[in-house]
Amino acid sequence: MKRICYPLLFLSPALLFAQEVDQSALAKIRKEGLENSKVKEIAHHLTDVTGPRLTNSPGFQRAADWSVKQLKDWGLKNASLQEWGEFGKGWQVEKSYLAMTKPYYMPFIAIPKAWTAGTNGALTGEVVVVDIQNEDDLKKYAGGNLKGKVVLTRSAADTDPGFKPDANRYTAEDLEKMTNSQPFGQSSFNPEQMERLLKMRSFRSKVDSTLKTQGIKLELAGRTGKHGTFFTSNGASYKGDSPVAGPAFEIAPEYAGLIARLAESGIPVTIEAESKTTFYDKNLKTGNVIAEIPGTDPKLKDEIVMLGAHLDSWHSATGATDNAAGSTVMMEAVRILQATGLKPKRTIRIALWSGEEQGLHGSRNYVKNTFGDPQTMKLLPAHEKLSAYYNIDNGTGRIRGIYLQGNEGPRAVFEKWLGEFKDIIDNPTVTSRNTGGTDHQSFDAVGLPGFQFIQDGIEYNTRTHHTNVDTYERLVMDDLKQMATVVAAFVYNTAQMDQKIPRKELPKPRTATGVSR
Amino acid sequence: MKRICYPLLFLSPALLFAQEVDQSALAKIRKEGLENSKVKEIAHHLTDVTGPRLTNSPGFQRAADWSVKQLKDWGLKNASLQEWGEFGKGWQVEKSYLAMTKPYYMPFIAIPKAWTAGTNGALTGEVVVVDIQNEDDLKKYAGGNLKGKVVLTRSAADTDPGFKPDANRYTAEDLEKMTNSQPFGQSSFNPEQMERLLKMRSFRSKVDSTLKTQGIKLELAGRTGKHGTFFTSNGASYKGDSPVAGPAFEIAPEYAGLIARLAESGIPVTIEAESKTTFYDKNLKTGNVIAEIPGTDPKLKDEIVMLGAHLDSWHSATGATDNAAGSTVMMEAVRILQATGLKPKRTIRIALWSGEEQGLHGSRNYVKNTFGDPQTMKLLPAHEKLSAYYNIDNGTGRIRGIYLQGNEGPRAVFEKWLGEFKDIIDNPTVTSRNTGGTDHQSFDAVGLPGFQFIQDGIEYNTRTHHTNVDTYERLVMDDLKQMATVVAAFVYNTAQMDQKIPRKELPKPRTATGVSR
Numbered sequence A, B: 001m002k003r004i005c006y007p008l009l010f011l012s013p014a015l016l017f018a019q020e021v022d023q024s025a026l027a028k029i030r031k032e033g034l035e036n037s038k039v040k041e042i043a044h045h046l047t048d049v050t051g052p053r054l055t056n057s058p059g060f061q062r063a064a065d066w067s068v069k070q071l072k073d074w075g076l077k078n079a080s081l082q083e084w085g086e087f088g089k090g091w092q093v094e095k096s097y098l099a100m101t102k103p104y105y106m107p108f109i110a111i112p113k114a115w116t117a118g119t120n121g122a123l124t125g126e127v128v129v130v131d132i133q134n135e136d137d138l139k140k141y142a143g144g145n146l147k148g149k150v151v152l153t154r155s156a157a158d159t160d161p162g163f164k165p166d167a168n169r170y171t172a173e174d175l176e177k178m179t180n181s182q183p184f185g186q187s188s189f190n191p192e193q194m195e196r197l198l199k200m201r202s203f204r205s206k207v208d209s210t211l212k213t214q215g216i217k218l219e220l221a222g223r224t225g226k227h228g229t230f231f232t233s234n235g236a237s238y239k240g241d242s243p244v245a246g247p248a249f250e251i252a253p254e255y256a257g258l259i260a261r262l263a264e265s266g267i268p269v270t271i272e273a274e275s276k277t278t279f280y281d282k283n284l285k286t287g288n289v290i291a292e293i294p295g296t297d298p299k300l301k302d303e304i305v306m307l308g309a310h311l312d313s314w315h316s317a318t319g320a321t322d323n324a325a326g327s328t329v330m331m332e333a334v335r336i337l338q339a340t341g342l343k344p345k346r347t348i349r350i351a352l353w354s355g356e357e358q359g360l361h362g363s364r365n366y367v368k369n370t371f372g373d374p375q376t377m378k379l380l381p382a383h384e385k386l387s388a389y390y391n392i393d394n395g396t397g398r399i400r401g402i403y404l405q406g407n408e409g410p411r412a413v414f415e416k417w418l419g420e421f422k423d424i425i426d427n428p429t430v431t432s433r434n435t436g437g438t439d440h441q442s443f444d445a446v447g448l449p450g451f452q453f454i455q456d457g458i459e460y461n462t463r464t465h466h467t468n469v470d471t472y473e474r475l476v477m478d479d480l481k482q483m484a485t486v487v488a489a490f491v492y493n494t495a496q497m498d499q500k501i502p503r504k505e506l507p508k509p510r511t512a513t514g515v516s517r
Helices: A013-017 A023-035 A039-049 A058-073 A135-141 A172-180 A191-212 A253-264 A320-340 A361-370 A381-385 A411-419 A440-444 A460-464 A477-496 B013-017 B023-035 B039-049 B058-073 B135-141 B172-180 B191-212 B253-264 B320-340 B361-370 B381-385 B411-419 B440-444 B460-464 B477-496
Strands: A077-086 A090-102 A110-112 A123-130 A150-153 A218-221 A248-251 A270-280 A285-293 A304-310 A347-353 A386-391 A399-403 A429-431 A450-455 B077-086 B090-102 B110-112 B123-130 B150-153 B218-221 B248-251 B270-280 B285-293 B304-310 B347-353 B386-391 B399-403 B429-431 B450-455
Touching: A023 A320, A023 A477, A039 A058, A039 A320, A039 A477, A039 B253, A058 A077, A058 A090, A058 A285, A058 A320, A058 A347, A077 A361, A090 A110, A090 A248, A090 A253, A090 B090, A123 A218, A123 A253, A135 A191, A150 A191, A150 A253, A172 A399, A172 A429, A218 A253, A218 A270, A248 A253, A253 B039, A285 A320, A285 A361, A304 A320, A304 A361, A304 A477, A320 A347, A320 A460, A320 A477, A347 A361, A347 A477, A361 A440, A381 A386, A386 A440, A386 A477, A399 A411, A399 A477, A411 A429, A411 A477, A440 A450, A450 A477, B023 B320, B023 B477, B039 B058, B039 B320, B039 B477, B058 B077, B058 B090, B058 B285, B058 B320, B058 B347, B077 B361, B090 B110, B090 B248, B090 B253, B123 B218, B123 B253, B135 B191, B150 B191, B150 B253, B172 B399, B172 B429, B218 B253, B218 B270, B248 B253, B285 B320, B285 B361, B304 B320, B304 B361, B304 B477, B320 B347, B320 B460, B320 B477, B347 B361, B347 B477, B361 B440, B381 B386, B386 B440, B386 B477, B399 B411, B399 B477, B411 B429, B411 B477, B440 B450, B450 B477
Parallel strands: A123 A150, A150 A218, A218 A248, A304 A347, A304 A386, A386 A450, A399 A429, B123 B150, B150 B218, B218 B248, B304 B347, B304 B386, B386 B450, B399 B429
Antiparallel strands: A077 A285, A090 A270, A110 A248, A123 A270, A285 A347, A399 A450, B077 B285, B090 B270, B110 B248, B123 B270, B285 B347, B399 B450
């Protein structure tokens, strides 16, 4: 749900603009970030060495432990995995095998859906293909006739050849358009489209939950992706009190298509499957990695500048662009600042969030525990102390600008700061637009300045975001290096400003249903 | 090896040009091909229903049996799987499972290399990464220290984001260039490049064969491909008397990269694997599917027009673009001719070859048994009776023209025939260029007119040719339909001409080493 907020300027941009950037500090940051980068090493640890980082799984714990230790080693203070409350069950895959055995043998590219049970040893079964487009279709399958079956839910995948590149960067025109044409709060859907989309989503979720009650032996689904790439998701709830759902695999759409076409031709398809998944439900609580570079100005050191990215990932790959990239960049940014020996006036605090993929849980709870409750808008004392929060969560693509989230106050400052990097940012862009889907929103929700950078898309939407091939290979190291350098400068500049970053008007308290009063 | 032959015209193009195309026949072909196409059904049978079609495997046999029956059902005569001699062992995969188990669990996208043994149950082992760039490197591993190990041979994969589209079609400029700038026989490599390439290949093959003698427990290799796509190959010989090679998997390069990077960081990697492969060595002989539409002109019916495509494929997918596409088009072309009720003057013969992927064995042996021996150039009587052979083996992309293979004789005729399809062929192109790597070369080698069509590339080189994702999804049905219609017209026109298609000068006999005298 989006609410339109109109900017109210606490400080005039002109005043902020007057403050010059410390060129000597900037030169140090630039040198350390561009000539002595450690993004390769950090990213290698967060992806290859750690593995998938689903929240509360052993992989997440490994990533958190390593990050805490690494941040301490770089001299950051107060580094810890700071508990924020109850997330739910951890879960990981320990065996994943799926193949067609009749009419001939074919191994499938597949992975168990997150938070589903394993098969409890090897199983075989003939596949029933269900094609559920409407309520009538659904009724056909709700009467128990799928009990004990292997069920493939059919859906149409995009099979067009790739005449468009998988990867892209913003052109000057794209960025120009972004600056000018899409005002804050405008949805890219018209109301009819939005209604259709919501209806479709709600129907899909009804189908999923109906199928779950049918005592199916094994569920298969292959929805999006091509050429061996597929997109993963969860197959059941991670909540501590949720029942355990039966085994389900996400498969590459090619195999879903194969089974469906064979079924249409009346040719029986038999599969064999073996999966083992482990739930971790002894400790349902989890935390965020937090660490600080303490401020040094007696008047300003109690004020905070935050930077963050989510550390958690989905489970079918090593979550390289979503979001080892962001975590790498933020860790590297504080490493750069430490290595330069610069002494920031305000305290700089890094956060590596958990539970982002399931609804920004780590950052939402951190904000609620630290700054205030977006429902009641009861604010805590620290709310006054935060200058800004900077977030990275759009993959591996280099920074091209920043989203103001409708907060016009810092425009001139950000334009100036981006302008210092014209050699490594083509067409630096400040847009009034908001962008959603990640952790800066948790700050925005309580009226704190939370920003996400504009990044080149690269292969984020086509190949990497939530896919089985989001591996170290997908990272463009030169882009990570650029991002870390720019972020380090933004964070340092924010820490040195005479004032805090201007804020929007405070949001109004919401009712319990989440609707604005 | 390529030999330069200069065209010698037996008939003047002007004379051939004089013969008008039968417009009423063309209209019938066009109507049947474009409005009543069966390419979807044929392709579905050859891919989905049949499965992988490695020569002499049960899959190949299923494809051959179905094709023979289908051709008979359409009323073709003399349809059979015509034995051509000894190919070697059949082989198929019956289980394929590979995963990393330490430092964490990750299932791999993988398939056994063709003609390698299975693992004989599940095995586990720590992976040793070998990086062999030169003879000195090779010596390090030739002394028995790899015995009993799981070995990954390292190689650098392309990990750049896909800024270029996976799929392409020829532009008018591309075709213009093809018409004008690349004369027959010109290699795209200069002599130094060619020497380097041959050296590299020979070294690679030496590495492979050395490793095979080291008593390795399991071999892993991940060379080319990205995003879940990988390219497959054979890991051992298919020859009847070749020893059985130990188990080996081809894996998606992402996992090869993962293992290699972990090894560099000193982190032990353990894998678990289970594969089962079956060899079929009772009958080492195999055949090509052959069928005919008998000619009806008393003087010309003993003359033959051939069309063909290879029916065999690699084993990691259903070989859709390589070459169910070509087989589908050729089957559909004869179906179109049968459905129109047209009575060709010459006999039309379709051939669906085996063993193409291992060296054009099916077509080479067919040509040798039927038309003459390219080594001795001892010709058989049928050599005089063949007008032309048309081949399709460049994937799913529509026809844009034809390669003359240096035979300028039919240029005017082909230009005229292509010109009849200007509504469905953009920039129809006749090029003097030769193209290699497939079965028309077997005809060319004995001086018979063998032609391959120019086809749009689509995703052939990037995603489909010899890959694990060469499935039905990769087929562009509208393009197959167009191809079948154009081929049917070419074949029919050839059958109706007053003369046979002009030939190049006969090649000279070769010595036993295959070098021109």
